[in-house]
Amino acid sequence: MKKELINLIDISKSFDGELVLDELNLNIHENEFLTLLGPSGCGKTTTLRIMGGFVTPDKGRVIFDGQDITSLPPNKRQLNTVFQKYALFTHMDIAENIAFGLKIKNKPKSYIDDKIKYALKLVNLEGYEKRMPDSLSGGQQQRIAIARAIVNEPKVLLLDEPLGALDLKLRQDMQYELIRLKNELGITFIYVTHDQEEALTMSDTIVVMNQGYIQQIGTPETIYNEPENAFVADFIGDSNIIDAVMLEDKLVSILGTRFACVDTGFGCNKPVDVVIRPEDVELTSPEEGSLQGVVSHLIFKGVHYEMEVMAGGFEWLVHSTQMFPVGTQVGIRVNPFNIQIMNKPESEDEEATGIEE
Amino acid sequence: MIKTTAQKIYVGLIFLFLYAPILTLILLSFNASRTRAKWGGFSLKWYAALFQNREIIQALWNTLFIAFVASLAATVIGTVACIAINGMGRRKRAVVMGITNIPMLDAEIVTGISLMLLFISLGLKFGLGTILLSHITFCIPYVVLSVMPRMKQTDASVYEAALDLGASPVLAFFKVVFPDILPGVLSGCLMAFTMSLDDFIITHFTKGAGVDTLSTKIYTEVKKGIKPEMYALSTIIFVIVLLLLFLVNKSPREKSDAAIK
Amino acid sequence: MKNNKITGRLLSAPYLLWETVFILIPLGMVFYFGLTDRTGAFTLENVLAMMSAEHAKALWLSIGLSLASTLICFLLAYPLSMILAHMNVNQHSFIVLIFILPMWMNFLLRTLAWQTLLEKNGVINHILEFLHMPSLNIINTPAAIILGMVYNFLPFMVLPVYNSLVKIDPNVVNAARDLGANELQTFIKITFPLTLPGVISGITMVFVPALTTFVISKLLGGSKILLIGNVIEEEFTQAGNWHLGSGLSIVLMIFIIFNMVISAIFDKNGEGNML
Numbered sequence: 001m002k003k004e005l006i007n008l009i010d011i012s013k014s015f016d017g018e019l020v021l022d023e024l025n026l027n028i029h030e031n032e033f034l035t036l037l038g039p040s041g042c043g044k045t046t047t048l049r050i051m052g053g054f055v056t057p058d059k060g061r062v063i064f065d066g067q068d069i070t071s072l073p074p075n076k077r078q079l080n081t082v083f084q085k086y087a088l089f090t091h092m093d094i095a096e097n098i099a100f101g102l103k104i105k106n107k108p109k110s111y112i113d114d115k116i117k118y119a120l121k122l123v124n125l126e127g128y129e130k131r132m133p134d135s136l137s138g139g140q141q142q143r144i145a146i147a148r149a150i151v152n153e154p155k156v157l158l159l160d161e162p163l164g165a166l167d168l169k170l171r172q173d174m175q176y177e178l179i180r181l182k183n184e185l186g187i188t189f190i191y192v193t194h195d196q197e198e199a200l201t202m203s204d205t206i207v208v209m210n211q212g213y214i215q216q217i218g219t220p221e222t223i224y225n226e227p228e229n230a231f232v233a234d235f236i237g238d239s240n241i242i243d244a245v246m247l248e249d250k251l252v253s254i255l256g257t258r259f260a261c262v263d264t265g266f267g268c269n270k271p272v273d274v275v276i277r278p279e280d281v282e283l284t285s286p287e288e289g290s291l292q293g294v295v296s297h298l299i300f301k302g303v304h305y306e307m308e309v310m311a312g313g314f315e316w317l318v319h320s321t322q323m324f325p326v327g328t329q330v331g332i333r334v335n336p337f338n339i340q341i342m343n344k345p346e347s348e349d350e351e352a353t354g355i356e357e
Numbered sequence: 358m359i360k361t362t363a364q365k366i367y368v369g370l371i372f373l374f375l376y377a378p379i380l381t382l383i384l385l386s387f388n389a390s391r392t393r394a395k396w397g398g399f400s401l402k403w404y405a406a407l408f409q410n411r412e413i414i415q416a417l418w419n420t421l422f423i424a425f426v427a428s429l430a431a432t433v434i435g436t437v438a439c440i441a442i443n444g445m446g447r448r449k450r451a452v453v454m455g456i457t458n459i460p461m462l463d464a465e466i467v468t469g470i471s472l473m474l475l476f477i478s479l480g481l482k483f484g485l486g487t488i489l490l491s492h493i494t495f496c497i498p499y500v501v502l503s504v505m506p507r508m509k510q511t512d513a514s515v516y517e518a519a520l521d522l523g524a525s526p527v528l529a530f531f532k533v534v535f536p537d538i539l540p541g542v543l544s545g546c547l548m549a550f551t552m553s554l555d556d557f558i559i560t561h562f563t564k565g566a567g568v569d570t571l572s573t574k575i576y577t578e579v580k581k582g583i584k585p586e587m588y589a590l591s592t593i594i595f596v597i598v599l600l601l602l603f604l605v606n607k608s609p610r611e612k613s614d615a616a617i618k
Numbered sequence: 619m620k621n622n623k624i625t626g627r628l629l630s631a632p633y634l635l636w637e638t639v640f641i642l643i644p645l646g647m648v649f650y651f652g653l654t655d656r657t658g659a660f661t662l663e664n665v666l667a668m669m670s671a672e673h674a675k676a677l678w679l680s681i682g683l684s685l686a687s688t689l690i691c692f693l694l695a696y697p698l699s700m701i702l703a704h705m706n707v708n709q710h711s712f713i714v715l716i717f718i719l720p721m722w723m724n725f726l727l728r729t730l731a732w733q734t735l736l737e738k739n740g741v742i743n744h745i746l747e748f749l750h751m752p753s754l755n756i757i758n759t760p761a762a763i764i765l766g767m768v769y770n771f772l773p774f775m776v777l778p779v780y781n782s783l784v785k786i787d788p789n790v791v792n793a794a795r796d797l798g799a800n801e802l803q804t805f806i807k808i809t810f811p812l813t814l815p816g817v818i819s820g821i822t823m824v825f826v827p828a829l830t831t832f833v834i835s836k837l838l839g840g841s842k843i844l845l846i847g848n849v850i851e852e853e854f855t856q857a858g859n860w861h862l863g864s865g866l867s868i869v870l871m872i873f874i875i876f877n878m879v880i881s882a883i884f885d886k887n888g889e890g891n892m893l
Binding site: 052053054073074075077080081083084085087088089090091100101104105148149152 | 800812
């Protein structure tokens with residue numbers, strides 16, 4: 001295991017009496033691409049700003065490389081931030097923007113000039129030194145914001161929804177760019193986004209957050225394939241989340257039909273939630289399926305067809321390369337490995353805290 | 358903690374500086390003594406005297422009439438001007454805007470004497486009419502200043518959509534564009550009214566003998582000593598405005614959505 | 619398209635006419651009167667009259683007092699705007715209101731009230747006496763005029779500076795801190811340069827009326843202190859020499875135009891607007 005670089009310990013923070021973070025604990029490793037993922041208001045940006053030093057937690061400690069930096073002002077911290085909407089200095093040209101941090105540290109001019117050249121090359125904007133920020137496109141401004149941060153050689157780069165203002169195509173290009181940058185620089189990236197696809201594409205580790213609590217920490221594969229609760233399952237990708245009853249180990253009743261599964265240890269006749277990804281629902285002829293239904297919607301999506309199938313009183317979302325016209329009688333079959341069983345939350349509050357332990 | 362206390366004291370001192378003269382005037386309006394040099398006890402007699410004083414009441418009516426008509430006229434002309442300016446090419450627009458701003462940026466004394474020279478040359482009789490024309494002129498830039506930004510924010514496609522849906526240009530303007538710029542029009546109108554009400558210098562140069570607004574009346578009284586009725590009157594005006602503003606602020610305001618994530 | 623053009627002309631024509639008649643022609647007349655004598659012949663005499671000892675003295679005094687009051691307004695307004703900008707983002711209209719509100723009490727009366735406050739036996743001296751501090755005797759001195767100018771024109775400095783401060787994206791300031799700048803460095807390198815359009819606009823809004831006032835000097839300066847505004851006003855209302863008055867105004871306008879050009883250069887986007 002790589003060395004731990006940042007430890008957030010029991011961090012709580014509220015704004016105007018509203019609790020935004022509640023005793024949050026998180027460890028971040030060296031050279032990790034970690035993404036804080038969640039809907040707006042989940043506390044992800046606050047968590048990032050606490051690390052950057054722009055928000056002081058009400059309670060808890062921030063440990064950086066073994067040292068307590070909780071009360072250290074942002075200018076004394078060895079991390080740099082790429083802000084939402086870039087926050088470039090509009091009264092300075094690109095070179096001055098990038099040189100800002102180095103000039104503050106009184107680096108020699110030749111060193112600064114080299115760094116500017118290097119940084120612009122790194123973000124593919126060579127020759128832009130004398131341009132003004134306003135004259136650049138959103139994507140270019142974003143690259144400058146990154147260049148401005150990395151010339152200071154931070155150990156950690158904090159990125160606050162940096163691609164939010166860009167259009168889809170550019171966003172996808174920038175995702176690859178960011179992965180490349182991270183590998184070239186060999187530093188830790190902490191990335192905040194509400195875009196699950198972005199998180200799945202780039203991250204080593206994803207931290208799913210909701211209402212001030214961490215819902216699940218894991219690799220993109222784990223988060224996607226084994227969501228620990230309905231919130232994570234619903235937030236990450238499309239999914240069918242269905243009320244079910246765990247009859248016994250490895251056997252679950254979904255909509256009154258028995259399905260084999262691989263999970264154990266939930267007890268007998270216990271109500272549970274079941275997650276089945278749309279691409280894991282197999283459509284067959286009615287006789288071959290465990291459950292019978294009718295196709296009610298059909299959309300061609302390019303890679304696959306997206307269908308809705310009414311079966312057992314539930315509208316199943318199905319992704320398949322095979323096309324079944326609307327009105328077709330079909331059977332539904334699911335591989336036991338693709339049925340993900342989750343405990344039902346006992347209360348609203350439980351839903352949020354459920355998997356903290 | 359010390360820092361915020363010091364900040365509060367600083368803000369407090371500045372407001373004391375801004376409002377001390379106003380408090381003084383309010384106190385003087387209750388002063389039984391005729392001179393402002395000494396306190397002769399509490400009295401309401403100047404308020405009673407105020408309504409007997411024909412000259413002051415006449416000046417008040419003049420002032421209000423001028424402010425009302427001038428701000429209204431300036432609002433109409435200024436708003437139409439904004440629509441016209443908005444439709445102009447860049448170059449022409451810059452020139453017209455530049456000229457529009459002259460009465461606001463230029464010294465009031467220059468505006469005053471230049472209008473005085475104009476009216477003399479045109480052979481106009483100095484009186485309410487000349488004051489009105491001058492007030493409208495210097496009020497227009499305040500209207501344009503507050504309507505123009507609203508106009509720029511208004512999406513042109515909304516207007517086009519209204520036309521597309523069959524509205525005539527005039528109808529489209531009043532149904533779609535006007536509600537959008539209304540806040541700007543109103544605040545411009547209020548600004549113009551305030552400026553007209555408070556104006557002395559331009560009125561001083563463009564008024565005729567025998568016609569007085571409150572400002573010019575006060576100015577002529579300076580040497581003889583201000584009649585305490587004036588203090589009473591300005592206190593009444595101030596309190597009325599304060600009450601009005603209080604009422605406006607009490608009405609439901611849009612909830613502030615602080616962007617804290 | 620053609621229809622649009624005609625509508626545009628129809629809309630703009632009345633206003634263009636108004637501008638011409640009530641702004642451009644009157645200014646032209648100031649120049650006409652200033653550059654001619656009573657017989658209508660061209661002369662520079664009225665303009666050059668500014669160089670006479672008496673007028674030059676008034677002009678220099680005006681420049682000195684207005685520069686001083688502009689500087690004081692700036693020094694008072696900048697910290698004030700910073701505090702107000704930090705207080706609450708959503709109080710914008712309220713703050714504008716607080717500075718506009720005094721205008722509803724007549725400007726002359728408000729200025730006169732300072733006489734009451736500043737007099738030998740005035741309120742301020744009573745308070746100073748109570749505190750065992752030396753009394754303040756500035757009424758009828760240039761200092762009182764400066765005070766009157768600062769009092770009357772401070773809002774014109776506060777509003778544009780405040781507006782340019784609240785427009786700064788807080789993340790831009792955060793970015794500077796993030797890149798290692800301490801609070802002072804952030805202010806010098808980021809905050810202040812970004813508010814420069816507002817500051818310049820404020821300077822113009824204070825300097826021009828201060829330079830040309832004749833009321834404040836008359837009300838607080840006694841009858842002895844003559845500013846250039848008083849000289850011009852007297853030429854028009856008492857001496858009746860419009861030619862000389864206009865000539866002196868032309869000199870004044872040179873200062874004003876110079877001021878406006880500077881503010882136009884710094885404030886290309888109208889960022890420093892008051893409202």
